[in-house]
Amino acid sequence: MYTLSTAAFDALVFLAPLLPAAVGGLATELVGTLNIALEGLILTGAFVYVAAASVAGPAAGALMALAITAAVSYGMDGLSRKAKADSFVVGLGVNMLAPALASILSQVVFGTKGVVVVAGLQSSRVLESLSGVPLLGPIFGHRVSDYLAVLVAMLIGATLAYTPFGLRAKAAGQNPEALRMAGLDAGTLRGAAFLVSGLACGASGAALAASLGAYVPNMSAGRGWIALVAIYLGGKGLFGTVVASIFFALLLSAASGAQSVLSAPPELLMALPYFITPIVVIAGSYGASRRRQ
Amino acid sequence: MMRSIKDTGDARVGIRMVVAVVTSAALAAMAAIVLSRQPLVALRAFFLAPFVSGSSFLSMLELSGPLALCALGVVVTFRAGHYSLGGEGQAYAGAFAAAAVGTMTAIPAGPMAMMLSLAAGLVAGGLVAALPAAGKRFANADVLLTSILVSQGMIFAIDWAIAGPLHDPSGNLVAMRSIPASSLLPRLLPPSTLTPVPFFTAALCLVAAFYFEHTRSGAAHDLYGRNTQFAQLQGFNTRRLSWLPIVVAGSLHGLAGAAMAMGARGTAIRGMSGGIGWSAIGAALVAGSRPSAVPIAALLFSWLDSGSRQAVVLSDLPPDAGLAIKAIVIIVISARPTIAGMRSIYVRALSRLRDGRGQGRP
Numbered sequence: 001m002y003t004l005s006t007a008a009f010d011a012l013v014f015l016a017p018l019l020p021a022a023v024g025g026l027a028t029e030l031v032g033t034l035n036i037a038l039e040g041l042i043l044t045g046a047f048v049y050v051a052a053a054s055v056a057g058p059a060a061g062a063l064m065a066l067a068i069t070a071a072v073s074y075g076m077d078g079l080s081r082k083a084k085a086d087s088f089v090v091g092l093g094v095n096m097l098a099p100a101l102a103s104i105l106s107q108v109v110f111g112t113k114g115v116v117v118v119a120g121l122q123s124s125r126v127l128e129s130l131s132g133v134p135l136l137g138p139i140f141g142h143r144v145s146d147y148l149a150v151l152v153a154m155l156i157g158a159t160l161a162y163t164p165f166g167l168r169a170k171a172a173g174q175n176p177e178a179l180r181m182a183g184l185d186a187g188t189l190r191g192a193a194f195l196v197s198g199l200a201c202g203a204s205g206a207a208l209a210a211s212l213g214a215y216v217p218n219m220s221a222g223r224g225w226i227a228l229v230a231i232y233l234g235g236k237g238l239f240g241t242v243v244a245s246i247f248f249a250l251l252l253s254a255a256s257g258a259q260s261v262l263s264a265p266p267e268l269l270m271a272l273p274y275f276i277t278p279i280v281v282i283a284g285s286y287g288a289s290r291r292r293q
Numbered sequence: 294m295m296r297s298i299k300d301t302g303d304a305r306v307g308i309r310m311v312v313a314v315v316t317s318a319a320l321a322a323m324a325a326i327v328l329s330r331q332p333l334v335a336l337r338a339f340f341l342a343p344f345v346s347g348s349s350f351l352s353m354l355e356l357s358g359p360l361a362l363c364a365l366g367v368v369v370t371f372r373a374g375h376y377s378l379g380g381e382g383q384a385y386a387g388a389f390a391a392a393a394v395g396t397m398t399a400i401p402a403g404p405m406a407m408m409l410s411l412a413a414g415l416v417a418g419g420l421v422a423a424l425p426a427a428g429k430r431f432a433n434a435d436v437l438l439t440s441i442l443v444s445q446g447m448i449f450a451i452d453w454a455i456a457g458p459l460h461d462p463s464g465n466l467v468a469m470r471s472i473p474a475s476s477l478l479p480r481l482l483p484p485s486t487l488t489p490v491p492f493f494t495a496a497l498c499l500v501a502a503f504y505f506e507h508t509r510s511g512a513a514h515d516l517y518g519r520n521t522q523f524a525q526l527q528g529f530n531t532r533r534l535s536w537l538p539i540v541v542a543g544s545l546h547g548l549a550g551a552a553m554a555m556g557a558r559g560t561a562i563r564g565m566s567g568g569i570g571w572s573a574i575g576a577a578l579v580a581g582s583r584p585s586a587v588p589i590a591a592l593l594f595s596w597l598d599s600g601s602r603q604a605v606v607l608s609d610l611p612p613d614a615g616l617a618i619k620a621i622v623i624i625v626i627s628a629r630p631t632i633a634g635m636r637s638i639y640v641r642a643l644s645r646l647r648d649g650r651g652q653g654r655p
Contacts, residue, residue, distance in 0.1 A: 282424075
């Protein structure tokens, strides 16, 4: 039976890979250059997790996913800054390259460009006995990888909110000249922000793959784009981004839950969040423009 | 967010083209050597097969037609400073609408059905772009986000329609019923799949080039993309420019989708857009956002598509090699290293090397 508790539990499942990507993406938005490649980086993280974990185990797989995705993201920013490449175009290129490269490597490493299932990679559930606790029950019984992904998001969020890096990142985005006068390099901060966003996407991808114990082509399924929308909808602030991510997780959970309740086709139900979200974005932008007036 | 790609309409289009061709060729060669156990066969298939016969070259030319239409749409939006990324869903909607109209029994098969199908594709693409355009016009909502979301939603919805209520169970593909042959676009030189689409698109690109370079509206369009406030101060109708280019681009993508459905495919097939929206952005960038260079850039990308398809069939090259090459080409052409910049990197590296040696001396 589909209950409110089930919906809340599912929402947290959707939130775990979404939140790190959104908070990590926010770091780049704060420095003034939004990392548009979140979608591709999540997919990279998922593939690297499965590929590395199949050889060295889940923990090493997760660390590799974080490291490689962070390196790719940092490299993207380096290319933009050093070779004067447009960061928007580089991001689009990475979004195109990630699924293609994952498919090629999947064919080479696993002999298939389809679903890759490796035994023992699925993250286990913890605290299942507490899932019956009233009200708080839905936050228990999730996979370890989901908790770790949320922890990564919280750490990045705390870094942005309470450390000098967060303050400097905001200064880099709002007034790079003042930052330069203070003897700090806006480029270095931008690189660090991209590194953080890559790391976050690695956590998102690893959580996604670890929840299934498999790599599925295009398994990021638009989460990177939704994370970008969450940043915008959240007013480019940390609290707003987290709230917007929770809103999207609830929306995706509702669409998924409706499949078990309604007889409507799954494709149409999965399409719903993608139609509702732009309407919410437009309504939010309309409200903001009215307030400005 | 960076707002510099609209400034790519400069005189360096030739250099971009050369860089794109050289990068593509080098990557294709590398892919064949590294990924294939029959590198020579893969290389020959990639580089020569699309040109080996008149028919395969003309089919490659045909492939470039819809891609060029989409790329022209990208140029129209980018030059207005709008970052519409919804081309994929718009093209898919165009193909779906064209196939739906083309297979309607109420419309007699023939040229009239063909024109109506093309019009349906045009309108469908424009309609998919209408929500992001309205969002921009009335709420200044970010087109990048709204367009990609609507596009993704459309892809899900059309996937359902093609596999569900409009599925033709008699075929092997997940596709709609076939459009009657007399309603399809005419084939100019059978057995190749060439239709008038590439020539029509080339003419449209020339018209667009004239619009941008020689008309007041085109200048306003460009100025709006570079500096909205300045365009406003000059008395241009900026309200119209805030939404119209997005809808026009949507319509061009829709028309491209219709051309695909009414060309070699003969109907709408699930997933048939196959990344055309993303490739179109790459082609537009290679063309430096210049409409006159769009057909050539589209031809380069369709060569990559044809070459990789041939290499997959004739050798063991992975099917996604072409897509990966396209993605790398997009990244490479976006880079603009200056000679001064490269010299400074060289000088710094040299001085580091000297310092290192100096420190190592007793």
